[in-house]
Amino acid sequence: MFGYTSSQKPAALQFSFLEAPPRLDASPLRELVRRDAKNVPGVYRMLGARGNVLYVGKSRQLRTRLLSYFRLPWPEHRHARMLRETAHIEWESSPNEFAALLRETRLIRAHLPEYNRRGARPLDRWWVIVIPRGAIPRLRVQRASMVASSRGGAASTVIGPFAHRTPLVSAVRVLNDALGLRDCADRVPMILRDSGDFFADDAAYARTPACHRYETKRCLGPCVAACTHAEYHVQLTRAQSFLRGTSDAPQEALERDMAVASAQLSYERAGWLRDRLAALETLNAQLARVREALQRPSFAYRLPGVAGDDRLYLIRDGRVIGESAVRDVDGIDHLLTLEARPVSTATALTVDALEELTLLEHWFRTRAEESSRTAPTVRELL
C-alpha cells in the first residue's frame, strides 16, 4: 500500500461540518504520484481531510490514471473538484485487471464513497425486486446500483437482477394485487388491527383510505386496521415463496378468479385476468433464469499476473469465493477445500452478491476470450 498525507494541511482544516470542505493544494499529491506510482493494474482511494473515502477507482495503469486527475479542468469537472477536497491518495497494485475490479467493487461497497455514487457501474444496467426489513414492507422495483448504494440495502432481500424495468413493475403490481400487499409510499401511516395503538383515535380506525386498491379488494388495508400483522405477513411470505420459485399461489388465485369470471360470462374481466396471469408467468420465467444463473456450477478462472504472479479464482453462485497465487501451495489447498463444499441452492441474493454477480456477468460478456481461461475445476488449471 502506498499513500500520501499532505504535510501542508491548511489552517482551514479545522472546519465544522457546516462549512464547505477546504480547497487543498493538489501539487504535492501530483509530485508524489509522479515519484512513486507505477503503471501496473491497481486500485486507488481519494481520502478527505477527515480520512473519509471520497472516491475509489481502479485502473490497468495506475500512474497514468492518477496523473490524469491533475489535468482535469477545475471547477467544471467534478473529479477536479473532488481533487481539491483530497488530502490523501492511497493506492495498491493488483495482480491483474480482474483483481483490481473485484477489489474496487468490494471497497466501494464497504465505504459507499460520495463521488462513486453518481458514477456509471455495471449495476446501473440492472433492476431488482427489493423486500426491505420492516413491519409492513412493500415490494419495490429499484435500480440495482441504488440498492447497493443504500445503507439499508444490506438488510434487504434482493431478487434479480432483471434487464427491463417496465415488465417487472407490471408483474410486481399484479403480484401485489393478487396477494393484497400494499404498494403505497413509505410515508403512508400503517394502523394494524392488532397494533395495540391505544392512542390512535377512533377516526383513524374508521377511516377509509383514499386508495382504490382497498376499495377494490386488491390490498388488505393495513393502513385502516383492516388486517393484522400476521395476516399481512402470511401474504408477504406467499410473495417471497413465489419469487423464490417454491409456490404458485398467486397464479392459482388468478386462475380461480378467471374460472369464476368465465362461469359468470364476464368475458371482459376474464380477459383482464388472463393478461395479469401472463404478466406473472413472464416474471416466473425470468425468475427461473435468475435462479439458474445463481445455481450455476462453480468454475475456476486463471489469469496471468504481473511478473509471473498468475492467479486462480474460484467462482461459485455468481461470486468469487476464493483466490490464490498459483505458486502459493497453501492458497491452492484452500481453494480445493472451498471447491469441495456442497453447492448452495440460493434463490435470493444479498446486495454484495448482486454486485459480484453483475461484475462477473459484465466481465465475461464483454471479454468473450476470457472463457478460454476457465475450467470446471481448480485442478484443471494448475
Ligand code: SF4
Ligand atoms: S389500501 Fe392503504 S396500505 Fe393498501 S395500498 Fe392503499 S394506502 Fe397503501
